[in-house]
Every structure is written in C-alpha cells, then in structure tokens.
Amino acid sequence: MYSMPRTRQDIKHERATSPIASVMPGTMEPPPPVAPSKRRRLDTQSTTQSITQSVAPSFVRSLAPSAESRPHKDDDGEPIFMEMKRGPDSFRSGRQGTPGSQTADTSFGQLQQSFAHPTFAGIGQKQKACNDTLGDLQTLGVSHVAALPELVLVGDQSSGKSSLMSGLARVNLPRSAGVCTRCPLHIRLISSKSDNWSCTVSLQRDYDFQPQPNRKPRTSDVTAANPFPPWVKMSHRNIETFKTIFDPSEIEGVLRWAQIAILNHTKNFELFIPDEGFIAKNNSLDVAASETEAQFSPNIVALEMKGPGLPDLSFYDLPGVFQSPEKEEDEYIVKVVKNLTREYIKRKKAIIMWALPMNVDLENSITLPIIREAKAADRTIGVMTKADQLPPQNIPNWLTKFRDEKKLIGHGFFATSRPPDQLLEDVAKWEELFFTHRADGSSPWPTEFDDFLDRCGVEVLLKYLSSKLGEAFAESLPSIKETVYRRLTVVQSELAALPELPVNVEHEVKRSLVQFLSQVKISMKDTRFSSEWNTLNSQFQACIFKIKPTCKVKDSELQTIDLSGGDSEATPTPSRRPRPSDSTMRNVATPSRRQRQDDPVTPTPTPIKREDFPPSSVSRASSIVSATESHSLGPFSRYASLGRLAMDIRDIRSRILRNKRPGMPRDLVPDEVRETLCLDAVKKWEEPLRTYVDKTEELLKRTINDALQESLGTLRRRLIFNECQEYLEEFIQSTVVDQTARLTDMFNNETYQLYMMNDDVFHRYKAEEMEQLKRVRGIIRLKALTLLDWGYTANRRLEDMSEEEKTKERKMLETQLPKIGKDPFDTEIEVAGFVRGYYMMAAARFVEGVTLNVNASLLRAFREEQLDMRFDEVFNIYSHSDPRQYARLMEEDEETAKKREQFKGETEKLERAMHSIIELEKVSGGTSFGYPNVTIVNSDSELEESLFV
Incomplete structure (x- = not known):
C-alpha cells in the first residue's frame, strides 16, 4: 500500500x-x-x-x-x-x-x-x-x-x-560492556509540567551477599535452590537513596558508580557517591569496577527520572544473556544471568x-x-x-x-x-x-x-x-x-501482637524481678523439686553400694564362685563325676537362668547379684541394701559393673606374698595390701560423682528456668528476660563450680588413705561380709569334695529362705566343715571381708557427706539470699538507679526488634500502596467500595499511625 x-x-x-x-x-x-x-x-x-x-x-x-x-x-x-x-x-x-x-x-x-x-x-x-x-x-x-x-x-x-x-x-545511558551488564536496572519515567529535569538513583537490595570463605563461586554452586550464588534472598527489601542529579550529562557516571556500589555489598554505599565518597574521589571508574567484591548482583539499581516530555513508563533492563565469559573463573555467571532472566520472564x-x-x-x-x-x-x-x-x-x-x-x-x-x-x-x-x-x-x-x-x-x-x-x-x-x-x-x-513498652518502666522491671526471686524460693522448697532431688540421691546411693568390689572365691579348676554384692554364683568346670546342672547353682529368683543346663566352662564368672545379710542383723547394712534393691540406678546404670571381679582370693595371696617381709608369719597381712585394695575400691566413685553433680545441675537449671518462665514469660521478647537468663546461667555455673570443688575435696580425702573412726560400724560391716564369704566358700569346698549334693546352691538369698532352711544349712555347715579341715585361703577370705566391710562403711560416709554438702551449700544459695544479692548488684532491685537502665532492660531483643522493624517497614509500604491506589480511584472519579474508610496521609515521612481506622 x-x-x-x-x-x-x-x-x-x-x-x-x-x-x-x-x-x-x-x-x-x-x-x-x-x-x-x-x-x-x-x-x-x-x-x-x-x-x-x-x-x-x-x-x-x-x-x-x-x-x-x-x-x-x-x-x-x-x-x-x-x-x-x-x-x-x-x-x-x-x-x-x-x-x-x-x-x-x-x-x-x-x-x-x-x-x-x-x-x-x-x-x-x-x-x-x-x-x-x-x-x-x-x-x-x-x-x-x-x-x-x-x-x-x-x-x-x-x-x-x-x-x-x-x-x-x-537520556544517554551507558552503552559499553562492563559494569552496566552486571546487575538489573529499574527505570521509571515520569512526565512533569516543570521545566526542570531530575533523576534520583537508588539501590534496591533484595539479596544478601554471603560468599564462601577463601574461594570464588563455581558453576556447581548454581542450583535451583540457589540460583544467584553467593547471593541469598532476604525477607524484605532495603532501599538506599544513592544520589539525585539535575543534569542529564551526569547520569552515565552516577549510574556506573551506583552499580559499583551495589557490587560491594558489605561496604557503605556512600563511599562510591561521585564527588562525595572517599573511594569515588580517589579511584577511577575502571579501577573501582575491577576491584568489586562481587562480579554480579541480582540487586537492582533504580532510576526515577522526572522531566517535561518524558513518557510515563517504567521498565526493568536485565543484563544481556551470553554464552562465554572473558575469564574461565566467571563461567558461573553465564548460568546466573540466565537464571536472572528466567526469574523475571516467568512472572505471569x-x-x-x-x-x-x-x-x-x-x-x-x-x-x-x-x-x-x-x-x-x-x-x-x-x-x-x-x-x-x-x-x-x-x-x-x-x-x-x-x-x-x-x-x-x-x-x-x-x-x-x-x-x-x-x-x-x-x-x-x-x-x-x-x-x-x-x-x-x-x-x-x-x-x-x-x-x-x-x-x-x-x-x-x-x-x-x-x-x-x-x-x-x-x-x-x-x-x-x-x-x-x-x-x-x-x-x-x-x-x-508484639509487646509494647510499659508506662512505668522502673516499676515494671523491679516488680518482675522481685516476683522471679520469690518464685525461685518457692520452687526450691516445692515438693516436686524435693522429690526429684531425693530420687537422684537414692540412685546415687544405690550406685555407690552396687559397685562394692566382688570377689572370686575359686581356688581350683573344679568350680568358680563369684561373690558379688549379696549373692554368689558358681560356674562348674568339667568333671568326671556327674554333677547337677547350673540351675542349681544360681539364684532361684531368676527362672531364665534355672532353665539353662550344662553351661560350658568359661574363665569369666556369670553376672553378679546382690549379697544378702542375716535377717537378725540390726546394722545399717540391711537398710542400705534394701534401698539398693528398691531404687533404679537411673543415670548411674552404666556404672553397675564397676566393682565386678575387683578381687580374687588367689590375687590377694599373691599381693600378700609380694609385700611380706622375710620371717613374717603366714597369716600376717601387710597393711599396704589392705589399704591398697580398699583405696582401689573407693577410687571408682569418681565417675558416678561427676554424673551426680551434672544431674543435680540439670535439675537445678530446669527448676530455675521454669520459675523464670512463670515470672517473666510475658517479657521474653525484652532484654530483661535474656539478661536474667544470662546472669542466672552465670550464677548457677559459679555455684556449681564451687560445689564441685568441695565434693572433689571430699573424694580426694577418701582416696588419700585408709581412715576410720567408728570401729563398731566397721566391725559390724566386716562381720556381715565375713559371714557371707565363709558361707559361700564353705559350700564350694564341700561340693568340690562331694560332701554336698551338686544340686545345692550357694546363691540363694538368705531372706528368701525359711527359718527352717536356714537352721538346717547352718547345722550342715557346722557338721561338715570340721571334717575337711582348715580352709587354706582363710587369710585371703579375711582380707576380702575387711575390704568389703571398709568399703560399705566408707560408702555410707561418702554418700551422706556428698548429699549433705550439696543441700547445705549449693541449694542453700537459691533458697536463701545469695541469688537476691547477686541480682541486686546487677539490676539495683532494692535501690535507685539510672532510669535509662530500666528503659534499656525493657527494650526488645534483637530478633523481635528486627521483626518489628520489618513489620513497620512493610506496613508503611503497603499503606503507601493503598494510598496510591485510592488516589488513582479519585483521579478516575470513582470511590472506594467494600473496604474500611481510609485516612489519606499526604507525607513522605514515616507513617506513625495506621491508615485504616
């Protein structure tokens, strides 16, 4: 046409x-x-x-x-x-x-x-x-x-x-390759009736720069989940005004420096403002462009231009897509630019x-x-x-x-x-x-x-x-x-929903802290805490008695007896004569063991069991063993076998012979043997003691933190809550360190040397241990010489036997043992009884001392005034202080403050957006339907109040 x-x-x-x-x-x-x-x-x-x-x-x-x-x-x-x-x-x-x-x-x-x-x-x-x-x-x-x-x-x-x-x-924008191709541009054109032209350049940051240390990004770093490495998407946009110019001839230089600033994410953008910033004043564009932190950025350089005759339009300009970079190390940028282009294109x-x-x-x-x-x-x-x-x-x-x-x-x-x-x-x-x-x-x-x-x-x-x-x-x-x-x-x-600052800050701070300290005392005296701590004490006590050193009373290849706790075990060895099954040698209270027949010979005795004491005994041993039976070991279960096979009558004989001076009687035992065996036994308390301290600390922290949550839970977003937690942690840690030092001294005292003052208690414990050792040893000797039926067991608990059975056994031993003569290991049996008796006495003394010291020192610090005094030193609860301190304590924590600022910023943006839409409705001659009344705010400053009422 x-x-x-x-x-x-x-x-x-x-x-x-x-x-x-x-x-x-x-x-x-x-x-x-x-x-x-x-x-x-x-x-x-x-x-x-x-x-x-x-x-x-x-x-x-x-x-x-x-x-x-x-x-x-x-x-x-x-x-x-x-x-x-x-x-x-x-x-x-x-x-x-x-x-x-x-x-x-x-x-x-x-x-x-x-x-x-x-x-x-x-x-x-x-x-x-x-x-x-x-x-x-x-x-x-x-x-x-x-x-x-x-x-x-x-x-x-x-x-x-x-x-x-x-x-x-x-307007003349940079046309050459280089820095202009390394980040998106957003250009907004606004026609104005004024004859003046202006351009405001700003930096719109949606991504944070998080490079990996000591290496540049690689092509393998570019993934669907991470499309722009090393840039990571932020939760909100930060906008920084770079510079406003009024001469179109300046736009090319300002735009280049703005893009250099956005490629140096961790540096203050003001350093790159032309004619103002230190770097811009002292470096050329080419030098600054070659020294940027990043080679590419998904963040935006925005230009808002106003002037006569400009079209009312806004658009994004993305870096050009390419296949081959100038440097091989920049190969990843090829994928990044494609991802950026794809990100914008896929927007519906x-x-x-x-x-x-x-x-x-x-x-x-x-x-x-x-x-x-x-x-x-x-x-x-x-x-x-x-x-x-x-x-x-x-x-x-x-x-x-x-x-x-x-x-x-x-x-x-x-x-x-x-x-x-x-x-x-x-x-x-x-x-x-x-x-x-x-x-x-x-x-x-x-x-x-x-x-x-x-x-x-x-x-x-x-x-x-x-x-x-x-x-x-x-x-x-x-x-x-x-x-x-x-x-x-x-x-x-x-x-x-975020907490607001109370009107009377000082009163609120002091009231909250006094309430917390009062709640701590109530919690420490509460039956719940007392019950949990008492259970821990019982478990600790049960563990210490449980690891009493056991003794192997075997002296031949015919049979092995492992005397542990209160029970004994016998493991038969091969014999030409018929013998009863192992079930007769084990505790009748263990059906699964009674069912096993003819176990093969093993050099290691079968698992230990608790030792029983004569019911006629009125010593503390009975009550201690009863406590051991009635409480689970709980966190101390892993120590249950520490005392197993701690002694052997043959090893005891070897120790005696090594330490005996020439000419000493055979039945005279050197003091070094007794003391060494006793101290070796009590040294095993170190690990259970450490566990006891740790568990007491855990219980204490849990109780105190519960009190903190109950008293200051509504202020958990305020600094006062965090600082209370910090000082509590510090105070608990300090008191626990002091308590640990005292308990360590007690442990060192027990392991320093054999020591006893209460001879009556020691002899009572020793007598009970000797009775059990001699009983089991005698039964083994009789069975080894076929003077006692192989089906008779020495592992049966005395309290499980009737009075008739006890009397019958006692008469049998009194009748048969004289027939076989004196036990060649009676000295070694006596040493084993001495060690076990001393252990029981020292264990009772140690457990009592440890729990008493914790109650009177560590827990006392929280039940009485020590914690109050510490908090008063820090927060001036009972005295006057600078009002600014209380205001600081009621400030939000960093996370909440950051969230609040984000919500404020987003609220302002959305309110301005609604304002723009409503203004557009007014220009078009329409009104707003279906929404609450809107108060128009004609101000570019921060909106203090919500637009909606």
Whole structure:
C-alpha cells in the first residue's frame, strides 16, 4: 500500500504530542463488520461466572471483554485481520496499516474496555495516573505481595539493548560492556509540567551477599535452590537513596558508580557517591569496577527520572544473556544471568520486551529458548534493533517475522534504529528520517517494509508499551488492591501482637524481678523439686553400694564362685563325676537362668547379684541394701559393673606374698595390701560423682528456668528476660563450680588413705561380709569334695529362705566343715571381708557427706539470699538507679526488634500502596467500595499511625 510522504510539519506535530494523547479513545476507528461465519462467539456462561466470581468485592467485572481475555484453543482457525482505517489523529500522519500488518493488539486506543469496574472506567483516559501508580507500587517493592504488571527488557549480549533503553528513557545511558551488564536496572519515567529535569538513583537490595570463605563461586554452586550464588534472598527489601542529579550529562557516571556500589555489598554505599565518597574521589571508574567484591548482583539499581516530555513508563533492563565469559573463573555467571532472566520472564504479569538485532539471525538467539521455556511467548514484544545494519539478503527473513506467519510471539515485532554514534538530541530525528520516504520516494529503510511502518521507531514503541502496561495494570488493579489490603491487615495484626513498652518502666522491671526471686524460693522448697532431688540421691546411693568390689572365691579348676554384692554364683568346670546342672547353682529368683543346663566352662564368672545379710542383723547394712534393691540406678546404670571381679582370693595371696617381709608369719597381712585394695575400691566413685553433680545441675537449671518462665514469660521478647537468663546461667555455673570443688575435696580425702573412726560400724560391716564369704566358700569346698549334693546352691538369698532352711544349712555347715579341715585361703577370705566391710562403711560416709554438702551449700544459695544479692548488684532491685537502665532492660531483643522493624517497614509500604491506589480511584472519579474508610496521609515521612481506622 502506498503511503504519502511526510512533511517536516507532520514530524514536529507528532513529536510534540504526548504519548497519552495518541492512545485516547477514538484515535482509531473500529474494524468493519465481520461476516457471521467469521465471528467468534463469547461463552455466555463463562462471562456470567466472571461477574459473579469477582476477585475483589469493590470491583464488579463489566460484560465487556478485557484485552486478550478470549480463551485460546489449539484448533483456532486462521486469524481475522482487521482493516485499519486512517483516523484524524492516527499514530503517523499520512500513514496507514494494511491488512498484512500484525493483528496482535493493534488498537492502542481502546484501553477503557479492559477495566473491570465502573470505579475504573475512567482510568483508561488517565493513563499517566495509571502508570504513575504502577511505578509507585514497583518502587515500593510490593511485588512479593501482589503480582504487578511490568515491562522487562531482555536480550542477548550486544543485542542493542543499551541503545534501545537510552531511546526509551530519552537520556544517554551507558552503552559499553562492563559494569552496566552486571546487575538489573529499574527505570521509571515520569512526565512533569516543570521545566526542570531530575533523576534520583537508588539501590534496591533484595539479596544478601554471603560468599564462601577463601574461594570464588563455581558453576556447581548454581542450583535451583540457589540460583544467584553467593547471593541469598532476604525477607524484605532495603532501599538506599544513592544520589539525585539535575543534569542529564551526569547520569552515565552516577549510574556506573551506583552499580559499583551495589557490587560491594558489605561496604557503605556512600563511599562510591561521585564527588562525595572517599573511594569515588580517589579511584577511577575502571579501577573501582575491577576491584568489586562481587562480579554480579541480582540487586537492582533504580532510576526515577522526572522531566517535561518524558513518557510515563517504567521498565526493568536485565543484563544481556551470553554464552562465554572473558575469564574461565566467571563461567558461573553465564548460568546466573540466565537464571536472572528466567526469574523475571516467568512472572505471569510481566510483558517481555525481547531485543534482537537485525544484523544477526534470530535463530541464534539465546534468550528465545528461555522465553519459550517460561511459556511467555504470548506476553512477548519483539523489538528489532539495529535496523540500519540489516543485510539485504536477510530482508525476506525479517519480513516473515513482521507478518508473524508462525505466531512466534504474542505482541508481534517492532523495528528501531538508534546508532550509538548519534547524539541524543539528534537520534530521534535521525530515526524518523530513517524510516520515512524522501520526496523522491527513496528511503534508507527497504520499501519491502512499507506495510509495517506503523511498527517502526522508538516513539511508536513507547506508545504501544505505555498502552499495554496501563491496560494490564487497570485489568489487574481490583485483585492488586484486595491482595495488598489483606496483607496489610495481616502485617498490622502481627505488629500489634508484639509487646509494647510499659508506662512505668522502673516499676515494671523491679516488680518482675522481685516476683522471679520469690518464685525461685518457692520452687526450691516445692515438693516436686524435693522429690526429684531425693530420687537422684537414692540412685546415687544405690550406685555407690552396687559397685562394692566382688570377689572370686575359686581356688581350683573344679568350680568358680563369684561373690558379688549379696549373692554368689558358681560356674562348674568339667568333671568326671556327674554333677547337677547350673540351675542349681544360681539364684532361684531368676527362672531364665534355672532353665539353662550344662553351661560350658568359661574363665569369666556369670553376672553378679546382690549379697544378702542375716535377717537378725540390726546394722545399717540391711537398710542400705534394701534401698539398693528398691531404687533404679537411673543415670548411674552404666556404672553397675564397676566393682565386678575387683578381687580374687588367689590375687590377694599373691599381693600378700609380694609385700611380706622375710620371717613374717603366714597369716600376717601387710597393711599396704589392705589399704591398697580398699583405696582401689573407693577410687571408682569418681565417675558416678561427676554424673551426680551434672544431674543435680540439670535439675537445678530446669527448676530455675521454669520459675523464670512463670515470672517473666510475658517479657521474653525484652532484654530483661535474656539478661536474667544470662546472669542466672552465670550464677548457677559459679555455684556449681564451687560445689564441685568441695565434693572433689571430699573424694580426694577418701582416696588419700585408709581412715576410720567408728570401729563398731566397721566391725559390724566386716562381720556381715565375713559371714557371707565363709558361707559361700564353705559350700564350694564341700561340693568340690562331694560332701554336698551338686544340686545345692550357694546363691540363694538368705531372706528368701525359711527359718527352717536356714537352721538346717547352718547345722550342715557346722557338721561338715570340721571334717575337711582348715580352709587354706582363710587369710585371703579375711582380707576380702575387711575390704568389703571398709568399703560399705566408707560408702555410707561418702554418700551422706556428698548429699549433705550439696543441700547445705549449693541449694542453700537459691533458697536463701545469695541469688537476691547477686541480682541486686546487677539490676539495683532494692535501690535507685539510672532510669535509662530500666528503659534499656525493657527494650526488645534483637530478633523481635528486627521483626518489628520489618513489620513497620512493610506496613508503611503497603499503606503507601493503598494510598496510591485510592488516589488513582479519585483521579478516575470513582470511590472506594467494600473496604474500611481510609485516612489519606499526604507525607513522605514515616507513617506513625495506621491508615485504616
């Protein structure tokens, strides 16, 4: 189709026209009627559901279909092309699209049809306000709450993105490779009535820098869970204003320094502010760029530009995708940049601007597979760059893309030409002339593309982008408002749940501490604590008596008797004569052992059992053994075998012979033998004593912490709670260390030398031990000489025997033992009885002393005033102190304070977002429906009160 050549006046008129004016209703006539056979019918049922199931209660969808709301089917026929008629205010004066032009979204002026509620019916006519509101929401960083429509510029490295971005922003932005390709940019353009131009550069940090020590990231570090190593996602966004400038010529340098600052995450960004920061003043850009902490960052450098004639638009520019880095060590950045591009492209509300240069084949694009993988082709706008470098042989290929015969992307293609050697003030005019026919009909732009001149030039692209972005935002606005409001109520509820500072801080601190100290005393005297500690004492006592040294009374290969505790065991050895089974030699109270027959010979006696005492004995031994029987060993169970096989009558004889001086009588035992055996026995108390102290400390800590929770539980988020815990831990640790030292002294006293003062108690214990040893030894001797039936057992507990059985056994031993003569090991048996008797006396003395000392020293410190005095020294409970100290104690702990600040920050962002949406409603002439009244806060300072009342 022939297009009339354009005049200079036409060009001037178009360039002076606001982008908004070009997309007002009526700029394009509706298409002619389509034959009934070609019409697509609307699903009335789905339309009805879209009304009744409105996303937001304040916005009811109209019957008019929104943009691209028709369901797509795989079997859809050929598209119906609309004939574009020339309107009085068309995009290009004297130019008209043809039926061959792309059909996707060509009616730029029908924006109002996409709004869902009458409240927003006028927003389509207020595109500037719409895009301004969207820019506000993007800057606030509320996309984590509600998905926002956004423009995202992507493409391969060296695809002409930088020139395109400069054209869209109408300002000179860095175009060379290097630092500009190492982090995303967010550019927001705001048209203002003022003649002044300004640009505020800020750093938007969503990720924290957490490198691994002493090594750079590797390709293997890049995973689905960790897409941007060494950067880790934070829970909230931090925004820092870098610098505001008023001269467009400064923007390139400021932008480069801002990106260097964002790549040095751990350093103060103010060091990199041009003409102000120390590093910026003393280093060149190239040097600073080569010394950054990170080679890449997913954090954003944001530019907000205000000035006359700027399009009301905001978009993201991502680093170009590439295949091979300059350095092998930067190979991981290839995957990271792809992940970043994928992250933005997969956002459902994102409109993708795909930059592809016309001087290379489209099939070589690295970005296209990422777009297809994210199923974002229908949301993509193809922007052909470097149209002035189009090789003639590639014209047919690009004509195919313009015609979109393969439906490659949803929004079709645009062509741009922005040579980097052109000045900013000249490049727009140059592009106009490039795509325009001269008076003689010639043009540097091939005539084959005449049918698509309505898709050529950055200015046309800007209008289309502004239209589509506003349309998408207006369509999403009801759900955005509801989502933001719901999140705001949740955050406000969380914020209200955090404790507030009490009115009278000093009184609250002192009252809480006095209550805690009182609760400690009550808990220490409580029956629950006393019962638990008494059980621990009994278990400790049972353990100490349990590990009394056992004695092997065997003196031949015929039989082994292991005398342990209160019981004896015999293990028969091979014999030519028949012998009873082992079951007759074991405790009758153990059925499982009675069932075993003819155990083979073993050099190790069978497990030990408790020793019994004559019921007539009135000594303390009976009560001690009874306690041992009645209490489990609990945490001391692992020490139950410490005393097993501690003595052997043959070993005792060897010790006596080694220590006896020449000429000494045979039955005279050197004192060293008795003392060594006694001290060896009591040295085994060290480990049980350590366990006893540890368990007492655990019980003490648990009781005190319960008192702390009960008294100060409501203040657990305050510093007073944490400091009380710290000082309690310190006090408990100090008192336990002192107590351990005292108990260690007691243990060292017992193991220093054999010592006794209460001879009566010792002789009573020794007599009981001798009685048992001689009884078992005598039975073994008689059975070995076949004077006693093999079925008779010596392991039977005396208290399990009837009086008749005891009398019978006693008479039997008195009758039979004289027949076999004196026991050759009677001296060794006496030594064993001496050691076991001394052990029992020392054990009773030790257990009594340990538990008494713990009660009178360690526990006393908490029952009386020692803890009170310590806390008074620290917190001045009973005296006056600086009020600032009490205020400090009632401050929140670090975690809660951080959470509170996060909630405050998010509340402020969401309140500002709601404020922007409500202001947009006002501009459109609507009112807010379905939500509480909102108090408008016209201030950029921190919002002290909630907007909702």
